[in-house]
Amino acid sequence: xxxxxxxxxxxxxxxxxxxxxxxxxxxxxxxxxxxxxxxxxxxxxxxxxxxxxxxxxxxxxxxxxxxxxxxxxxxxxxxxxxxxxxxxxxxxxxxxxxxxxxxxxxxxxxxxxxxxxxxxxxxxxxxxxxxxxxxxxxxxxxxxxxxxxxxxxxxxxxxxxxxxxxxxxxxxxxxxxxxxxxxxxxxxxxxxxxxxxxxxxxxxxxxxxxxxxxxxxxxxxxxxxxxxxxxxxxxxxxxxxxxxxxxxxxxxxxxxxxxxxxxxxxxxxxxxxxxxxxxxxxxxxxxxxxxxxxxxxxxxxxxxxxxxxxxxxxxxxxxxxxxxxxxxxxxxxxxxxxxxxxxxxxxxxxxxxxxxxxxxxxxxxxxxxxxxxxxxxxxxxxxxxxxxxxxxxxxxxxxxxxxxxxxxxxxxxxxxxxxxxxxxxxxxxxxxxxxxxxxxxxxxxxxxxxxxxxxxxxxxxxxxxxxxxxxxxxxxxxx
Numbered sequence: 001x002x003x004x005x006x007x008x009x010x011x012x013x014x015x016x017x018x019x020x021x022x023x024x025x026x027x028x029x030x031x032x033x034x035x036x037x038x039x040x041x042x043x044x045x046x047x048x049x050x051x052x053x054x055x056x057x058x059x060x061x062x063x064x065x066x067x068x069x070x071x072x073x074x075x076x077x078x079x080x081x082x083x084x085x086x087x088x089x090x091x092x093x094x095x096x097x098x099x100x101x102x103x104x105x106x107x108x109x110x111x112x113x114x115x116x117x118x119x120x121x122x123x124x125x126x127x128x129x130x131x132x133x134x135x136x137x138x139x140x141x142x143x144x145x146x147x148x149x150x151x152x153x154x155x156x157x158x159x160x161x162x163x164x165x166x167x168x169x170x171x172x173x174x175x176x177x178x179x180x181x182x183x184x185x186x187x188x189x190x191x192x193x194x195x196x197x198x199x200x201x202x203x204x205x206x207x208x209x210x211x212x213x214x215x216x217x218x219x220x221x222x223x224x225x226x227x228x229x230x231x232x233x234x235x236x237x238x239x240x241x242x243x244x245x246x247x248x249x250x251x252x253x254x255x256x257x258x259x260x261x262x263x264x265x266x267x268x269x270x271x272x273x274x275x276x277x278x279x280x281x282x283x284x285x286x287x288x289x290x291x292x293x294x295x296x297x298x299x300x301x302x303x304x305x306x307x308x309x310x311x312x313x314x315x316x317x318x319x320x321x322x323x324x325x326x327x328x329x330x331x332x333x334x335x336x337x338x339x340x341x342x343x344x345x346x347x348x349x350x351x352x353x354x355x356x357x358x359x360x361x362x363x364x365x366x367x368x369x370x371x372x373x374x375x376x377x378x379x380x381x382x383x384x385x386x387x388x389x390x391x392x393x394x395x396x397x398x399x400x401x402x403x404x405x406x407x408x409x410x411x412x413x414x415x416x417x418x419x420x421x422x423x424x425x426x427x428x429x430x431x432x433x434x435x436x437x438x439x440x441x442x443x444x445x446x447x448x449x450x451x452x453x454x455x456x457x458x459x460x461x462x463x464x465x466x467x468x469x470x471x472x473x474x475x476x477x478x479x
Contacts, residue, residue, distance in 0.1 A: 003049025012210030012346040013203035020374035029061020031195035040117045042068040047115040051122040057087030059121025073101040107134030120170045122156040130155045131168040163187030207405040207443040227253040227430025230300040234260035235284035235309035240308030240419045242271035250469035302329045306336030332421040349385035371394035386434040394442040398435040408447025416462025419446040447472035
């Protein structure tokens, strides 16, 4: 299924590329006003019902472009609780422009006063699930009014991906959406205008800091809510599974377990006190370990399969049997990648090959990243997996949506950085859809490398990235 692009992600990516959010909001608000003028003659009354985020900010801007109309803006909440600086600036501009702008502190007191047109600027594409208060009551009032209803970006309460509503939703006559249509709008009985507001194509093509907006933490969450990850690795190599496990912690996973041969379990444990080891008898992964692995894996949110396992025949056979039985989410890396095309699995796979490993899997590559994008997209569709193909430009594709990542530097050709990436991806695929997890993992891993090189120069080792991962994911980006 195609997914709606989160408008806030696009806006932030555009800002990273030099097109400021203020400019985009001015364009989107102007686009909304143009559609309002199709339904409302000069002097007609227009009620704009606005939320406290950027969707509401679009409504504030639209109000300024409707000076020939009798406009009232109804803000659902107190002005000091507007959630973004740019929306707050545009709320303040309404006072300077002498627009009738009211704070609705009790949704039961919302009085739309029989307008000719209502603009629903409550919630945008980034909000899903049933409407809460005050939006639920406001949606009921909007639907009960005898007015033309124009929604900004998507009708509030409607899922932008599916077109479905979980309870009350705004019944719009017209939707003004931005940059591109949203999949769910095909199932909405409303006219749809797609407005070009100046978002560059690169904002959608390249993974940028806006993609980090997908990372969120509920302040009431508990241990385990942000992912439990199992790393299956080691035997010939000790450091690889330890790097992946530590990276999963740094990327936000709450609990990380490492299933590794008994011969190296104590060494892996020594890398980080928080790692929980699950020893597998012997010196390498073998088919007789698969039942034990499956019992452990079923309790995890994601499995990272491959770091340091090696390519012994018995190990690869164990990987085949594990994937044939596993139906959860798995990041597959290193030598384990080569068995993916030949295994039928119900698992959801995120594969992280470099270009040599991709060729070993049966995929094709190319020197030019643009050519490589098409090849990776085709191969992702063939193997029914999300691919994160590492390179100077990483390419991420689930067979439908394909993107490139430009973070990272030549210092990251050192061994072990791929193990860090696999661990980050494991943490993220625990809480995000695979194509988003892959994109953010590529960006965060590369940016962590950039942070290290900026501070120390070249000559980094993979473990240097670990301390930089949290800053790469949650720190301020002043670039």
